[in-house]
Amino acid sequence: MGEYKLLSTIKSPEDVKKIKSEDVPSLCTEIREKLVEVVSVNGGHLSPNLGVVELTVAMHRSFDFPKDSLVWDVGHQSYTHKLLTGRFSKFDTLRQKDGISGFPKRAESIYDDFNTGHSSTSISAAFGIANAKLLSGDQSHTIAVIGDGSFTGGLAFEAMNNAGRFNKNFIVVLNDNKMSISKNVGAIPRYLTTVRIQPWYIRVKRGTEKILTKIPVIGWGIKGVLRRSKSKIKNLVYKNTLFDCFGFTYLGPIDGHNVEELENAFTAAKKSRTPVLVHVVTKKGKGYQPAEDNPGEFHGIGQFDIDSGEPISSHKGFSAEFGKTMCEFAQTDDKLCAITAAMTGGTGLNEFSKQYKNRFFDVGIAEEHAVTFGCGLASKGMRPVFAVYSTFLQRAYDQLIHDAALGDLHLVLAVDRAGIVGADGETHQGVFDVSMLNSIPNTTVFSPTYFDGLRMSMYEALYNQEGLAVVRYPRGGELYKPEGFGEESTDYNIYGDTNADYLIVTYGRMFSYAARAYGLLKEQGVNVCLLKLCKIKPINSETVEYAKGFKSVWFFEEGIKNGGIARTFSDMLTHVGFTGNYHLKAIHDKFVKQMSVNEALKMLKLDSEGMTEVVIKDLANEKKT
Numbered sequence: 001m002g003e004y005k006l007l008s009t010i011k012s013p014e015d016v017k018k019i020k021s022e023d024v025p026s027l028c029t030e031i032r033e034k035l036v037e038v039v040s041v042n043g044g045h046l047s048p049n050l051g052v053v054e055l056t057v058a059m060h061r062s063f064d065f066p067k068d069s070l071v072w073d074v075g076h077q078s079y080t081h082k083l084l085t086g087r088f089s090k091f092d093t094l095r096q097k098d099g100i101s102g103f104p105k106r107a108e109s110i111y112d113d114f115n116t117g118h119s120s121t122s123i124s125a126a127f128g129i130a131n132a133k134l135l136s137g138d139q140s141h142t143i144a145v146i147g148d149g150s151f152t153g154g155l156a157f158e159a160m161n162n163a164g165r166f167n168k169n170f171i172v173v174l175n176d177n178k179m180s181i182s183k184n185v186g187a188i189p190r191y192l193t194t195v196r197i198q199p200w201y202i203r204v205k206r207g208t209e210k211i212l213t214k215i216p217v218i219g220w221g222i223k224g225v226l227r228r229s230k231s232k233i234k235n236l237v238y239k240n241t242l243f244d245c246f247g248f249t250y251l252g253p254i255d256g257h258n259v260e261e262l263e264n265a266f267t268a269a270k271k272s273r274t275p276v277l278v279h280v281v282t283k284k285g286k287g288y289q290p291a292e293d294n295p296g297e298f299h300g301i302g303q304f305d306i307d308s309g310e311p312i313s314s315h316k317g318f319s320a321e322f323g324k325t326m327c328e329f330a331q332t333d334d335k336l337c338a339i340t341a342a343m344t345g346g347t348g349l350n351e352f353s354k355q356y357k358n359r360f361f362d363v364g365i366a367e368e369h370a371v372t373f374g375c376g377l378a379s380k381g382m383r384p385v386f387a388v389y390s391t392f393l394q395r396a397y398d399q400l401i402h403d404a405a406l407g408d409l410h411l412v413l414a415v416d417r418a419g420i421v422g423a424d425g426e427t428h429q430g431v432f433d434v435s436m437l438n439s440i441p442n443t444t445v446f447s448p449t450y451f452d453g454l455r456m457s458m459y460e461a462l463y464n465q466e467g468l469a470v471v472r473y474p475r476g477g478e479l480y481k482p483e484g485f486g487e488e489s490t491d492y493n494i495y496g497d498t499n500a501d502y503l504i505v506t507y508g509r510m511f512s513y514a515a516r517a518y519g520l521l522k523e524q525g526v527n528v529c530l531l532k533l534c535k536i537k538p539i540n541s542e543t544v545e546y547a548k549g550f551k552s553v554w555f556f557e558e559g560i561k562n563g564g565i566a567r568t569f570s571d572m573l574t575h576v577g578f579t580g581n582y583h584l585k586a587i588h589d590k591f592v593k594q595m596s597v598n599e600a601l602k603m604l605k606l607d608s609e610g611m612t613e614v615v616i617k618d619l620a621n622e623k624k625t
Contacts, residue, residue: 004030004088011086013060013111024259028053031080032287034091036306039079042095043302043423044102047285047295048077048147051177051256055145055280056080058262059173062270063141069113069129073122073146073156075103076300077175078112085111095423097595103427117427118395119365120153122146123172127163130170141169141270148176149342152364163275164247170275171266172248175256177284177295243277252279257286296345300424318473319416321451323348325458326385330356336462337377339363339386341370347387347416367392371399371411378409383462387414390430390472391421397436404468405442412461415472418447419508419558420601422475425594431587433472435563438537442467445537446490447508450478453487453534460490472508475597479512491540493532500527502619503550504611505543505569507533510558513601516608521615528615536565544572552581552622554615558606561586583618585611 006023007030010016019027031053039046057080059070065085072078082100083091087109093099104112114125126144133140146156151174163170243250249272254265262280269276284299285291290309291298303312330336330352337359338352344362353360363370367388374384388396393415404411418430437445444465446457454473461469485495496518506514511532521528529550531543547553553573555566566584573582585605592600601607605614 004034006030007034007083007088010084010088013063013065013084016057016060016084019061021260024057028057028259029287031057031083034083034088035079036288038091038094039301040304040306042092043300044079044095045076045300046288047291047298048177049079050286050288050291051282051284051295052077052145052175053080053286054257054259055173055175055262055282056084058259058266059143059145060084061259062263062266063143066110066113068141068143069126069133070111071114071122071126071129071142071144072104072116073144073150074119075116077145077147078104081111082109085109095425095594097593097599099594101425101594102423103425115427117424118392119150120146120155122150123156123159123163126172127159127166127170130163130166133169139169141171143171143173145173145175148174148178149365152342153366154368160243160246160248166247166275168273168275169270171269172275172277174252174277174279175282176253176279177256177282243279248275248277250277250279252277253281254278256280256282300346317348317475317477318451318454319346319348321348321454322387322414322416322458322473323351325455326352327355329458329462330359333383333462334359335381335383337361337374337382337384339370339374339377339384341365341367341386341388341392343387343389343392346389347414349387367396368399371396372403374411375399375403375407375409378411379407383410383412385412385414385462387416389417389428390415390419390433391417391428393433394436400437400443400468401440405440408442408467410466411468412458413468413470413472414458415470417475418472419474420592420597420604422597422600423594426591429592430475431559431592434536434557434559434565437470438563438565438568440468443470443537444468444535445470445472446534447472447536448487448490448534449507449509449511449532450481450487453490456487456490457534474509479509480516481512482515485515487532487534490534492534492543494546495530495532497527497529500529501551502526502528502615503531503547503553504528504556504615505531505533505547505553505566506556507536507565508558510556510606513606513608514556514611517611517615520608520612524612524616526615526619533565537568539565539569539572541572544569544576547573548576548578550580552583552619553578554583554585554611554618556606556611556614557584557586558601559586561588581618581622583614585614 006027032050035049087100090100095102103117106112106115122144126142130142241250251265255261265278269278284295326338338349339361340347340349341363342365344350344353370386374386377384415433421428421430437443448454448457457471461471504514514530518528555569557564557566564586566586570582
């Protein structure tokens, strides 16, 4: 790619300020070349980052970081920020094990003011930072950058409502690219559209004030009255926006790809004695044609060919199989509804959204609302399915308890990306949903291993269960499947040497690794039987009675140990009088850092070799005692 003559000289934001104005476009071009070069190899969030190059450059030229504070909402669009804050030399390690993160990390740089990964949090966090500064006498600025997609989340409005009473030095940058991951929906995107196409606001406001102040004697008085007035006259003259109603001074819309205009807007914002919202309009995927043409496809992408934009590898995954299954069921079930929180494509619901438009609901980035909305559908006899990534389901814990389970309403959750997800790191690992759901009464959870099991589990959850029913499945596609093995039951399956003294229990894709470990152990003279759970809550008592007959039992779980299924299984074994040895291998009280899925499972000893090593070591220790 490029030689990066300008970009390679930047070690801090001070160097960005030294770039001549006429050289800024060249710097932005170099940044885009570097983004495409690295993401094409490492994967990552390309479209969001290409869209904020000029915006990021302008902020680093206008503010004094790290004295001023910058909080990125979600943080997946902070790559340019990293390049401009001393991380150019390490940028090739983006999203790799022991490399720089794809999200802001306080431990990584003094320029990363707040750890982010989920949406709609930036204004709340930044407002907290601004108040902490005020209490300590710090007069520096605090900036929150939030996308129009994240602005559909309720937390953003809670923060806006609270922050409108602040005095100064607090700035919200609304990055309006007309998208989140899927196309934005709802009233807020429609409102922003009307603002974008009517850039009269500042001109009318300034023009009116200028005219009024020139009227002898009474002009200044009228101006003051209008400013203080709560009447319709004020609205007619000043054309108030929604943001003014929150107490923010509105600046915009600003061309998000014009650095000079952006710098002027930030200069004006810094002079305001009220909180300011700077409305910036950008193009997602800007500067790389394949990403401009398909911004959703390049929002989060794996390796791809730079020239063509085509993915280097692709395979049919559980998300696609789920979407196919939903369409099949919907053909004969006119009560079946699908809900997503701005993740139509990611959860495999594109085709459903086209075939069954009236029964498809994208609620925006609002998981809490999605669950309660689904409960409302269920209360009137519909069959709602909320498709959501495991990591984002965490945000709706209260609604799952209060509105779904406690209300005894039949809501189905399709939990995608369950388990380790890889390079997105701690904020996106799907390892908490089982412990979370395991604590909720009136809940049934299925965790199939293969596509057949997914289809059977979905049918069971939809038509043979009551209350809250969950089907969880991993990122990617099917893994190793023993010859002749089939998921014949949505309760449990048994595989291997049924006469063995040793038993391995697991569920989900861990069974594929356990099945390979079965062969590795056999090569070392250790015969084991495998018990694969599909319904993991409630656990079928037959499986516990079956496990009771073995001398030693190992439970391997791709999730948090505390509150997990392995712990529940252990309690049930003890209750039925099991006297053998029980070994539990799960994720113990820690976050799993960014690395590939294979690297993470190897580190956790949850891959085939790791399982084999654990069993051999435990057997050796048993013999010593």
